[in-house]
Amino acid sequence: MSGKKHSLLSASGAHRWLACPPSAKLELQFPDTTSEAASEGTLVHDLAELKLKHHFFTNDLPRSKFTREVNKLKKKPLWQDEMMRHTDTYLDYVNTAAMAFEHDPSKGIEKRVYFGAYTLADQEDENEGYGTADCILIGGETLQVIDFKYGKGVPVSAEGNPQLALYALGAYEMYKMLYPIERVKLSIVQPRLSDGASEWDTTISELLAWGEYVKRQAALALEGEGEYHPGEQQCRFCRARAQCRARAEENVRLAFQVGKKPPLITTDEAGQYLLQGEDVAKWLKDLQEWALSECLAGREVPGWKAVEGRGSREWTDMETAFEVLQQAGINRAVLYEEKPLTLAQVEKVVGKKDFEDAVGAYVVKNPGKPTLVKESDKREAIKNKITAVEAFKEEKDHE
Numbered sequence: 001m002s003g004k005k006h007s008l009l010s011a012s013g014a015h016r017w018l019a020c021p022p023s024a025k026l027e028l029q030f031p032d033t034t035s036e037a038a039s040e041g042t043l044v045h046d047l048a049e050l051k052l053k054h055h056f057f058t059n060d061l062p063r064s065k066f067t068r069e070v071n072k073l074k075k076k077p078l079w080q081d082e083m084m085r086h087t088d089t090y091l092d093y094v095n096t097a098a099m100a101f102e103h104d105p106s107k108g109i110e111k112r113v114y115f116g117a118y119t120l121a122d123q124e125d126e127n128e129g130y131g132t133a134d135c136i137l138i139g140g141e142t143l144q145v146i147d148f149k150y151g152k153g154v155p156v157s158a159e160g161n162p163q164l165a166l167y168a169l170g171a172y173e174m175y176k177m178l179y180p181i182e183r184v185k186l187s188i189v190q191p192r193l194s195d196g197a198s199e200w201d202t203t204i205s206e207l208l209a210w211g212e213y214v215k216r217q218a219a220l221a222l223e224g225e226g227e228y229h230p231g232e233q234q235c236r237f238c239r240a241r242a243q244c245r246a247r248a249e250e251n252v253r254l255a256f257q258v259g260k261k262p263p264l265i266t267t268d269e270a271g272q273y274l275l276q277g278e279d280v281a282k283w284l285k286d287l288q289e290w291a292l293s294e295c296l297a298g299r300e301v302p303g304w305k306a307v308e309g310r311g312s313r314e315w316t317d318m319e320t321a322f323e324v325l326q327q328a329g330i331n332r333a334v335l336y337e338e339k340p341l342t343l344a345q346v347e348k349v350v351g352k353k354d355f356e357d358a359v360g361a362y363v364v365k366n367p368g369k370p371t372l373v374k375e376s377d378k379r380e381a382i383k384n385k386i387t388a389v390e391a392f393k394e395e396k397d398h399e
């Protein structure tokens with residue numbers, strides 16, 4: 001278990017404990033593992049913070065100090081050069097957002113806020129009720145909370161986002177005496193997934209009404225009460241996800257539900273099954289991982305056992321091995337193959353603009369294979385252009 005004590009009702013976990021209040025206490029039985037993605041996120045957030053501070057508060061963080069600090073970050077093992085580009089996108093967004101205010105807004109960068117009045121936190125407990133917003137802008141009647149997300153797996157929407165809404169409540173409590181806040185804007189910049197930000201506007205009265213709902217759910221969560229409510233979003237990173245009975249029963253119900261129905265399913269049903277099946281598949285994977293760890297720990301999982309998977313071979317000293325082969329008469333050209341970089345790799349090495357200027361004329365964009373995605377996906381739907389059957393046939397012809 002990681003040494004750091006995590007809060008029971010955190011802002012980042014709010015999407016879970018609001019939907020499934022007893023999950024907060026159930027999760028306590030399981031270790032919280034900090035993944036590499038999280039550490040990578042910390043590093044890139046440090047860089048983003050430096051850039052914003054240098055840009056908005058240059059006197060406090062002049063160029064020489066800024067460069068020194070950035071160079072320190074570049075030495076960290078998880079550093080990637082692309083972090084510079086992605087944090088520039090975030091800085092651009094914040095800068096444009098600040099300029100959209102009628103007067104220069106007040107800026108909070110990596111601002112610690114307290115929303116414990118809504119999560120019913122014990123005021124003595126310094127772990128509860130606090131969160132750090134990446135950026136808060138306040139001016140006139142507007143409060144804007146901006147979040148920088150570095151993940152590239154799942155797009156996160158700002159619409160009704162509970163983490164940002166809790167930060168907004170915290171910021172409102174902090175600044176309500178100074179600003180006549182009426183309008184609230186939530187923004188998520190996720191540059192590895194999209195060039196544009198996800199934005200959502202609401203009013204302070206709607207936010208406060210939601211705050212009352214938060215209080216009711218928090219009261220249940222703190223007591224470990226309320227209904228377990230399995231669902232893809234809330235179960236996805238729940239620490240109890242492999243063993244949770246409610247999730248298991250729900251997924252078994254979804255996977256094996258039977259009844260007297262017509263022999264053929266409709267497209268309506270297909271859509272519904274595909275949606276329901278997503279979490280069934282994830283749940284089975286979580287269950288397999290947990291059962292494997294139990295078998296490896298020597299505990300019995302009836303009907304299952306752990307075995308060694310297919311191994312692989314690798315050189316202990318490739319250079320010496322190749323020398324030996326060459327001395328034995330094997331030609332170097334047989335041992336090494338020269339391969340061109342992929343188009344994306346070349347673009348990364350050359351830089352987007354230089355790539356476009358120098359060889360853009362030699363690039364043609366082929367349309368992608370039709371893919372089934374959820375309706376909420378931002379891409380435009382394609383219809384009557386090419387059927388999936390035709391697309392797969394084309395692919396086969398090229399094989």
Ligand code: SF4
Pocket residue numbers: 016020022023026228229230231234235238239240241242244245246247
């Ligand atoms: S796995 Fe899902 S249903 Fe079970 S406690 Fe976690 S969020 Fe709730």
